Amino acid sequence: MSTVVTGIGVVAPTGIGAAAHWEAVLAGKSGIARIDRFDASGYPVRYAGQVPGFSARERIPGRLIPQTDHWTHLGLAAAADALADAALDPAGVPEFEMAVVTASSSGGTEFGQHEMERLYRNGPSWVGAYQSIAWFYAATTGQISIRHGMRGPCGVLACEQAGGLDVLGQARRLIRRGSRVVVSGGTDASLCPYGLVAQLSTGELSTMDDPTRAYVPFDVEASGYLPGEGGAILILESEQGAKDRGAEPYGVVAGYAAGFDPPPGSERPPVLKRTIERALADAGVRPSDVDVVFADAAGVPSADLIEARALVETFGPGSVPVTAPKTLTGRLYGGGAALDVATALLALRAGVVPHTTGPVRLAPGCDIDLVTRPRDADLRTALVLARGHGGFTAALVLRRP
Template sequence: MTASAVVTGLGLVSPIGLGVQDFWYSARVGKSGIDRITRFDPSRYPSRLAGEIHDFSAEDHLPNRLLPQTDRMTRLALVAADWALADAGVVPGELPAFDMGVMTASASGGFEFGQDELRRLWSKGSEYVSAYQSFAWFYAVNSGQISIRQGMKGPSGVVVSDQAGGLDALAQARRQIRKGTPLIVTGGVDASLCPWGWVAQMAGGRLTTVDDPFRAYLPFDRDASGHVPGEGGAILILEDEHAARARGAKVYGRVAGHGATIDPKPGSGQEPGLRKAVELALADAGVRPDDVDVVFADAAAVPELDRAEAAALRAVFGEGGVPVTAPKTMTGRLYSGAAPLDLAAALLAMEEGLIPPTVNVEPLDEYGLDLVTDQPRTAEVRTALVLARGHLGFNSAVVLRAAD
C-alpha cells in the first residue's frame, strides 16, 4: 500500500506575520504587508514597492556562529524550520538521522550575501572575501543548513523551478515519503530584497512600477501591471501518515495530488501547460473538479498570464465554478516561498472554514472567475488546489485534502 503523506507542522515567515498565528490573523482579515522598500534606497529604481518582513532579528533565534555564514533567506528558513518542527511536536535528536530528510525550493539563492562579498572583492580585494561565499549564495544552502542544524541525514536536495519550485519540492518530498522515509522537511524561503537581487528581478520584466501600495499588485484587474516582490515563505513538515498518527501528531491535511508541466515554445500556437498540470493533479488525487472547494491562484498580475490562468480554470471548473483566491496580494510574490505559504494558507482555511481574500482587486468579468475579494468567505474547505507558475514556462499544481 502506498504511503500517504500528511502535513503535521508549519513554520511561516511572511510580510504579514511571523509564525502561524500572526500570519493567519493578518491573512484572514486582508491586512497587507506591501509598502515602499526600506532595506535599501529604492528611489533610483522604477519599481519601489515590496513585501518586507519587519521585526525579525536572527540573533534572537540562532546561535552567533551561524550568522557570519548565512544569508538572510537562510536565517529565515532555519527559524521557520525550527518553528515547523516544534509545531509538529518533533524533536529531531530523538529520531534516527537517516529517517529524516530535507527538500526545499529556491529561486535565487543567497543574493544579499553574494552582493556583500562581491562588494568586498571589488573594493578591497580577494583576501577580504568570506570563505562562506562558497556556499552561502548557493540554491541548495537552505536544505544543507537545515539538515546540518537538525541532524537530518536522509534524502535531501533542492528544486529550482522558479516560483513553481515550492510545489515541486513538496511533490519530491512526497515521493521520498512513499519510498519509505518517515519525515521530510520541505517548502521554500526566498529573500532577495537587495540592490543586486532587485536588478535581477527587474530584468524579468514583470515588476510593477506603480507606487501606490493599494493599486500595485492587482491580478485579474483592469489595472494589472505586474507583481510586487516579497520575501519569506513557509517550511512544512511532511510525514508518513501511519507514523504521524501512531505518535499522536496533529494532521493539518493530506498531500493528495500533484501535476507539473512546461509551457510550449512561445509562438508555437499551442495551449499553455497550466490546465494540463491541474488535470494531472486532480487525477493523481482521484478527485473530480466539483470536489474542489477553493483554488489558490498563481495570480501573476500580467494581463497575458492572468488570461491564461483564468482560461485554464474555466476549462477545468467552468465559468465561476469554484471560489478562487490570491492571498499573495497581501505579501507580494515570494518566489519559491510563495506557493508553500499558499499551501499553509489552504491548510489553515480547511481548519477554520474560511477562505482568505484577494485584496484591492476588482476582477474583470471577462475572466469568468469567482474571485474572493475584500472580505474572507466562510466555506467548508475539504479539498484545495494550489497553483504556481515560474518564469520560462514552469507550471505546478497541488491538491490538498482535509484530514479525516
C-alpha cells in the same frame, strides 16, 4: 500511503508564525511597504513585502549568521518553528530516516552583494570563504539538515515560484520510499540592489507608485506584481506515522502534477489546464470536488488571462471560489507557493476562504469567482497553483484530514 502535513513554520511579510500570518490574512493586513533593506529610491520598483521584526540573532545560532544569507536565516527559523508546531524532536528519529528538500529561486543574493562590494572596493583578499557556499541554492537545505541531524535524502529544486509545490511533490515521493519525516517548503529573500535588478529583467514587476494598486491580479488595471521575501517550511510525514505519535495533521497532500510551458510563439497551448487535470486525477477527485483554488495570480494581464481560462475550462465560469492572499505579501518566488500551501491548510482547518485584497473589477475574460471578502465554507479539498518565470508550472491538491 497518504502523506500529511503536521507542522507549519511561517516567516512572511504578513507576520512570523502561522497564527500571526493567518490573522493578518483574514484581516487583509498587507505586508507591502516601501523597501527599507537598502535605498531603492533610484529604482523603478520601490515597494515590496518584507518580513517585519525578524532578528536572526534571536532565532538561529550566532555562528551561522556571518556564514549564511538572510534567505537561509528565514529558512532556519521557519524550520525550527515547523518542527515545534509538529511537536517533533529530531533527536528521537533515526537520522537517516529524516529528509530535507527545499525550493530556492534567487539563492543568497544579499550575501553575494556584500561580498562583491568588498571585492570591488578592497580587492579579492577581502572576500570571505563563505561566499563559496552562502549564495548556493542548496545552502538552506544543507543548513537545516546539519542543524537538526537529518541525514536522509536532501535536495533543492530551483523552479522559481513553482518550486514551492514541486518540493512537496518530491517530499511525498520520499515518504512513500521510506523516509519517516521530510522538512520541505521554501523561503526567498532577494531584496538587495543586485537581486532587484535581476528581477526587473523579467519586465513583470509593477512600477506603480501606489502600493494598494501595484499588485492586483485579474483586475482591469493589473500591471505586474510586487516582489517579497519569506515563505514557509512544512513538516511532512506518513499518515500512519503521524497517527502513531499522536500528531494531528493539517491536511493530506493528495495530488500533484508539474508541467512546462512551450516557448513563446509556439502553437502548443500553455500546460496549466493539463497540469490541473493531472493533479486532480492523481488525487482521485473530480473538478466538482474542489472547494477552493489558491491561484498563481501573476498580476501580469496575459498570464492572468491564461490562468483564468484554464480554471473556466476545468471548473466552469465562476464555479469554484478562487483566491490569492499573496497580494498581501508580494510574490515570494521559492517561498511563495509554500506559503500558499500553508495558507490553504490553515483555511481547510478553519473553514474559511481567505480573500484577495486589491482587485476591484475583473478584466475581460477573467470569468472566475474571485473571493474579495472572507467567506465561510465547508472546505474539504483545495487546489494550489504555481507558475514560475520561464515556463515552470505545478498544481497541488490538498485534502482535509
